[in-house]
Amino acid sequence: MMEYKGYKAQIDFDAEAGTFVGEVINTHDGIGFSGRSVDELMTAFRRAVDEYLELSCDMGGEAVHPFSGQLAIRVNPMLHRAIAICAEREGKSVSAWIAECLSRAAGVSPSRMGG
16 A cells, blocks of 8 residues: 555556556545556656646646545444444454445455555
């Protein structure tokens, strides 16, 4: 996982092309980049984020701020208690249990969630 200016990137390796391929994962907009070495990949990541921010500004708008990974929700006390019981039964924190449930519901693989 790489981070720059609050934007986080997931990195994969394309063995066929011999290239690292990155994707910014905490924004709605598709921001991709690649490089053949770690240094080249890091430079491409920073350039992609900077160009995204510059382009957004040039278009008279604002860049979509990266998702922070923090989500505040309100539930009724009975549901809160039930969630806490389920989390405890599985030996997890309430936050970890909810994140796992939400990732399943959203169809997101835990390996792609990062930290």
